[in-house]
Amino acid sequence: MAKEPEKKPRWYKLIAQAYQAAAPHDRWLLPLIIIIPVAIIALSVVIGLLFDNTIVLVYVIIFGVLAAALAGLFTLTRRFEKVMFQRMEGQIGASLSIAQNMRGSYQFADDPISVDPRGKSIVFRGVGKGGVVLIAEGGNAATKQVAAATRRINKLVPGVPVHTIYVGTHADEVPLSKLTKAVKGPKKVLSKSERAAVTARLDAIGGQRLPVPKGVDPMRARPDRKAMRGR
Structure with a gap:
């Protein structure tokens, strides 16, 4: 009987695994992935209010939320890689x-x-x-x-x-x-x-x-x- 192909873990599980692997070795990880997205969303709201237009405000906030999610993921990725390199440093091979x-x-x-x-x-x-x-x-x-x-x-x-x-x-x-x-x-x-x-x-x-x-x-x-x- 042929083996069923192994299912790839879903993206959110991969993100959780990366965080669990990096967090114990990086005390700034959690603060950064919270502060950076919140700051981006707050900035988008301020920019949207400057136009004094509800439609513009909605679109700017939506864009800000998407940018915040990408920034949070990017921050997690880079911090995860940094931790992994530090842990691998000095290992033969x-x-x-x-x-x-x-x-x-x-x-x-x-x-x-x-x-x-x-x-x-x-x-x-x-x-x-x-x-x-x-x-x-x-x-x-x-x-x-x-x-x-x-x-x-x-x-x-x-x-x-x-x-x-x-x-x-x-x-x-x-x-x-x-x-x-x-x-x-x-x-x-x-x-x-x-x-x-x-x-x-x-x-x-x-x-x-x-x-x-x-x-x-x-x-x-x-x-x-x-x-x-x-x-």
């Missing part, structure tokens, strides 16, 4: 979860290309319009791994730019909240067909593939923007 959920022309492999046997550092590889991207976790501990991976990639796909992003909270490192922007930063140098060819060559000839240390679970605790919008 968290950067891969964010990179794989990027919109656009970048594709990241599920497996890391280099892992420190002691679990202190890990390097992931992606290919996109800007070339090859290496995302390194572990700070200075990943420097040698990045250098070795870069040399290997330059031999396999000569002429393709290799960009390295060190993820973390220290100087010269990129926090998780800014990782998407950092990955998309380099200008376009590869077409869609060229990206496919580079990915195929790197996957076929490959590089060192070591097992992921225990505890690496990059697919958890990732913000789902589509779900937050009720899609």
